Amino acid sequence: MSDRPVRVRFAPSPTGPLHIGGVRTALYNYLFAKKHNGTFLLRVEDTDQNRFVPGAEEYIVEALRWCGIQVEEGIGVGGPHEPYRQSERKAMYRQYAEKLVERGHAYYAFDTSEELEAMRKRLEAAKVAAPQYNAVTRGTMKNSLTLSEDEVKKLMDSGMPYVIRMKIPRNEEVRFHDVIRGWVVVHTQSLDDKVLFKSDGMPTYHLANVVDDYLMKITHVIRGEEWLPSAPLHVLLYRSMGWEEVMPEFAHLPLLLRPDGNGKLSKRDGDRLGFPVFPLDWKDPATGEQSSGYRERGYFPEAVVNLLAFLGWNPGTTQELFSMEELIGAFSLDRVSKHGAKFDPDKAKWYNQQYLRKKTDTELAALFMPTVKDKGVHISLTTENYVERVCSLIKEKAHFVSEFWDMGSFFFIAPEKYDEGVIVKKWKDGAPAFFAKVKDVLANTTDFSSANVEAVFKKTAEESGIAPGSVMQLFRVIITGLSAGPILFDTIEALGKDEVVKRLDRALQILK
Ligand code: GLU
Numbered sequence: 001m002s003d004r005p006v007r008v009r010f011a012p013s014p015t016g017p018l019h020i021g022g023v024r025t026a027l028y029n030y031l032f033a034k035k036h037n038g039t040f041l042l043r044v045e046d047t048d049q050n051r052f053v054p055g056a057e058e059y060i061v062e063a064l065r066w067c068g069i070q071v072e073e074g075i076g077v078g079g080p081h082e083p084y085r086q087s088e089r090k091a092m093y094r095q096y097a098e099k100l101v102e103r104g105h106a107y108y109a110f111d112t113s114e115e116l117e118a119m120r121k122r123l124e125a126a127k128v129a130a131p132q133y134n135a136v137t138r139g140t141m142k143n144s145l146t147l148s149e150d151e152v153k154k155l156m157d158s159g160m161p162y163v164i165r166m167k168i169p170r171n172e173e174v175r176f177h178d179v180i181r182g183w184v185v186v187h188t189q190s191l192d193d194k195v196l197f198k199s200d201g202m203p204t205y206h207l208a209n210v211v212d213d214y215l216m217k218i219t220h221v222i223r224g225e226e227w228l229p230s231a232p233l234h235v236l237l238y239r240s241m242g243w244e245e246v247m248p249e250f251a252h253l254p255l256l257l258r259p260d261g262n263g264k265l266s267k268r269d270g271d272r273l274g275f276p277v278f279p280l281d282w283k284d285p286a287t288g289e290q291s292s293g294y295r296e297r298g299y300f301p302e303a304v305v306n307l308l309a310f311l312g313w314n315p316g317t318t319q320e321l322f323s324m325e326e327l328i329g330a331f332s333l334d335r336v337s338k339h340g341a342k343f344d345p346d347k348a349k350w351y352n353q354q355y356l357r358k359k360t361d362t363e364l365a366a367l368f369m370p371t372v373k374d375k376g377v378h379i380s381l382t383t384e385n386y387v388e389r390v391c392s393l394i395k396e397k398a399h400f401v402s403e404f405w406d407m408g409s410f411f412f413i414a415p416e417k418y419d420e421g422v423i424v425k426k427w428k429d430g431a432p433a434f435f436a437k438v439k440d441v442l443a444n445t446t447d448f449s450s451a452n453v454e455a456v457f458k459k460t461a462e463e464s465g466i467a468p469g470s471v472m473q474l475f476r477v478i479i480t481g482l483s484a485g486p487i488l489f490d491t492i493e494a495l496g497k498d499e500v501v502k503r504l505d506r507a508l509q510i511l512k
Helices: 020-035 056-067 086-102 113-125 149-157 205-215 225-241 301-309 324-330 345-358 361-374 384-397 401-411 420-426 431-443 450-463 468-480 488-495 497-511
Strands: 007-010 039-042 106-109 163-166 173-178 182-187 195-197 220-224 249-253
Touching: 007 020, 007 220, 020 039, 020 056, 020 220, 020 249, 020 301, 020 324, 039 056, 056 301, 086 106, 086 163, 086 195, 086 205, 086 225, 163 225, 173 225, 173 249, 182 225, 195 205, 205 225, 220 225, 225 249, 301 324, 301 345, 345 384, 361 384, 361 401, 384 401, 384 488, 401 488, 420 468, 431 450, 431 468, 431 497, 450 468, 450 488, 468 488, 468 497, 488 497
Parallel strands: 007 039, 220 249
Antiparallel strands: 106 163, 163 195, 173 182
């Protein structure tokens, strides 16, 4: 690593909601920056105005904030290289494209779309596999390499639209080192003369990206694998500009794959696969299409960060739970895999469950309380103490706070139905008499602690010649309506004597 201070950037294009793969890219950049006492920048690459989507930039900022990825320079924060939105830097890029033309590394091209189309057809007819504007074909087109200086000037003066194209060397090998993939070697024969500067006065992604990385003193470019094919052009740009000395190191991250490993997890997968592919909910402003996000599905940001960190990286130990601080300590690009990382929806839930278990009952109660109140629960049952207690009893089996109501509504509302299966099987001859007795005994029990109620229940069963185990599930159904749930006698203690006696009474009337 060079001795320049580490500076990395996350450089999304605001073309829609940020995909979780994008969040992972931001996260790896952030972890790397923090690990090396460096700076994490957010730059918005909005040079392609046709693809601009309103609200996308705000979404990106909010998604990073929610995940706890702190932007230290750039959009929303400012810094020494303002502005950080490329459309606002527009005036600056032309000079770099012109500089390349002067140095003989780029040229003006005046071809109309019809002429480009005609070239494509010509090449297709000649059975050229991938027709391109490149070192071979540029000699047949209308550009400053084929036209005289006078002709070029005349066209420009006449207001003829033109682009600036990179003049890719004809026969060279471009070699560069990728931190994750090792040496990458690409022959320039496979590269086309990409447009660097468009006729609308805007740079293309390639030019703006490289110029800004240079000006913003970026030391490491950590980005998704889909940008690997662009990297040779970027390397050539650094060279042609004379910036090779300060060319950043490249690290291309592996793709996120669908759970079955069949293809990459794309934005279009939306909710089709049964789990969100976006950090936050998103409504497409043009089509109104809704996509769900991890936040609204009830994921904790710590869980999302942890699971994303593990999609493509591992610490080399068996530890799976990492806080952001721990990730910063453990992260290294050396341990990022070259191979695509399969998204595992069950594992994602598991992570959330782990973080749910780490929450205190007070924290969980605060998250659960709005639902409890929404359901119109009697006010005396919405005290913090009671809701905390309920949380402590139901949290063990839950993955999300949003499951709490279904799992534990009986803590707030007496059951109206009783589990059919259990009733049919167990509500037999002796049962009504036995539970009538249980009701009387409990009504006269002053110590309503879990342990004592259990002892009293067992004693009553034994006195009636019944094995306690054989009526336990029935007791649960009478109290909760359900055949399974949290520890029964703890549940009973939480509900309290009055409620438990009431429920027994009610069951005896309903079931007969
Ligand atoms: N604007 C590009 C994107 O949308 C950035 C790629 C890069 O990091 O160089 O992903």
